[in-house]
Amino acid sequence: MDSIVRGVVWRPRPFSLDDEQEEGAVAVPQYVFADLVRESCTATGTGPLVLGGALPGHRRFADAVPVGASFCYAVAGITDPAQWENGIGQIDGQGRLVRLTISASSAGGARVDFAAGLKSVALTVGANWFAEASVPPEIGEVTGLQAALNGKQAAGNYALSAHSHVLGDVTGLQAALDSRQPVSTGHGSATLIDAADQITVRRGSGWVNVPGSAVLARDANGNVALGTGGAAAQSRIDVQSAAGIWHQIRLSAGQPSSACYMGAVNMAVGSWMFDAAYYGTSLQWMPVHTVASGIRMVAGEVLLCGNSGLTVGALYVPTTLMAAGAASVRPGTDNVRSLGTAGARWTQLFAATGTIATSDRETKRDIEAIPDDWLDAWSGVDWRRFRFVDGQRWHTGLVAQEVHEAFARLGLDATGIGLICIDEDGEGGRIWGLRYNECFAIEAAWQRRELARVHAAIQAPRRRRHAVRAKRDSAAGTETGA
Structure with missing residues (x-):
């Protein structure tokens, strides 16, 4: 029976010499394979x-695997990563994963008693399938091979002594060897290669001599360089990859600074990929000229730099994306970059105190009271309890779409007010979010208005009684005067 694996037909039967298109085929387990099949559980x-249901970018098992067909599966615990299982399974008529054979598991090869929590279930290629598929066939399993070998002459046993010759018997061999460089350990010794030395190397079908200065250079002061860059008061390894472009590791002991350079350098303009230099009493990462992206350390701060900036005199100053010092971690530019995105979020923020938002009057305009129609719309928003799709605990809060709908019923756009954010998740979808500090502010304003209305309603009868009493007292005074 043929087994179809993503359009490839596997025929698990013995190999035959008569096969032409399928020569070398071996019997393999009849499992179904399919790409991008992964569900939550x-x-x-x-x-x-x-x-x-399928995880983002994947398919359900029921959409890719026939009911009753065997396949390799892998279960990985997400809530509890210590629980995992690999094996052979099938999908039953209810769409469940039936675990037939366990290949390996966190339970010592037995079925795992999975605890509550989120897990990932994927269709995969098991190691046991590879092991079974890679077993070579025996000679008897290859149809016609034994019959073809029968009656053939066995391999001979040829003695080396029957074919020995002396060098003189081979015309020209001794003369050719005499002209070659001898291999010996009896020569004199040296601790370093001098520039005037010649190193013999094989090139093509012949030999060439390379001067020692091309491999190692040493000046009168003892500075050494590997490569052809020259010592020049420093030790370094140079490899030239293009005209004027070198890849170097350089240890410099020059004054007024000492430095270690690593990376690509253009000798014409002096640009480095990375360098560490000791200036006075501080260690500084100082990329110069055109190459700037990377990590710099300046004045006690670690700077993450982008590949852009400006040149100040002879020094290139890169754009700082983030700086970390003894007292703070800060962005390189004020009010430009966010921490995380809608599709790449932090799980939690731990802090000793709350966040501080800018509320300086000098930074604001159009300061006025919150309109009643905003508060009227907010009265249609309900606080909810809920659980996240991939979570277990209960939470309380708001639903962004419900806030949007409450304002839309009164013809208001909550995104224009700043309550709601709708961002791309990086995978073609959208994620709705709320600025809870804005929501709490408008909730407080609505409650203040409602309390004022309740207070006014309570005070209204009292004011009416006072008005009636004042009117009666005024009438009584008029009669007495008459």
């Missing part, structure tokens, strides 16, 4: 696992 226990 929160099921528990050792029995069949109920699958919870």
Whole structure:
């Protein structure tokens, strides 16, 4: 029976010399394979696992694997990474993963008793399948091979002594060897290669001599360089990859600074990929001229720099993306970059105190009271309890779409007010978010207005009673005067 694997037909049968298009085929287990099949799962226990739907960018098992077909699977715990299982399984009529054979698991090769929590279930290629598929066939399994070998002459046993010759028997061999460089350990010794030395190397079918200065240079002061850059008061390794462009590791002991350089350097303009230099009493990473991206250390701060900037005199000053010092970690430019994105979020922020938002009057314009129609719209927003799709705990808060709908019912755009954010998630989708500090502010304003209305309603009868009493007292005074 043929087994189809993503359009490839596997025929698990013995190899035959008569096969032409399938020469070398071996029997392999009949498992179904398919690309990008992965689902979430929160099921528990050792029995069949109920699958919870395809993960982003993947397909469901029910859409890719026929019911009852065997395949290799892998279960990886996300809530509990210590629980995992690989094996052979099938999808039953209810769309569940039936675990037939366990190849390996966190339970010592037994079925894992999965605990509650999120898990990833994927269709994969098991190591056991590779092991079975790579077993070579025996001679008897290759149809016709044994019959073809029968009656053939066995390999002979040829003695080396029967074919020995002396050098003189081979015309010209001794003369050719005499002209070659001898291989010997009896020569004199030296500790370093001098520039005037000649090093013999093989090139093509012949030999050439390379001067020692091309491999190592040493000046009168003992400075040494590997390569052809020259010592020049420093030790370095140079490799030239293009005209004027060198890749170097340089240790410099020059004054007024000492430095270590690593990376590509253009000798014409003096640009480095990375360099560490000791200036006075501080260690500084100082990329110069055209190459600037990387990590710099200046004045006690570690700077993450971008590949852009400006040249100040002879020194190139790169753009600082982020700086970390003894007292703070800060962006290189004020109010330009966010921490995370809608599609790449931090899980949690731990801090000793709350965030501080700029509220300086000098930074604001159009300062006025919150309109009643905003507060009227907010009265249609309900606080909710909920659980996240991939979480277990209950939470309280708001739903961004409900806030948008409450304002839209009164013809207002909540995104224009600043309550709601709708951002791209980086995978073609959108994520709705809320600025909770704005939501709390408008909630407080709505409650203040409602309390004022309740207070006014409570005070209204009292004011009416006072007005009636004042009117009656005024009438009584008029009669007495008459």
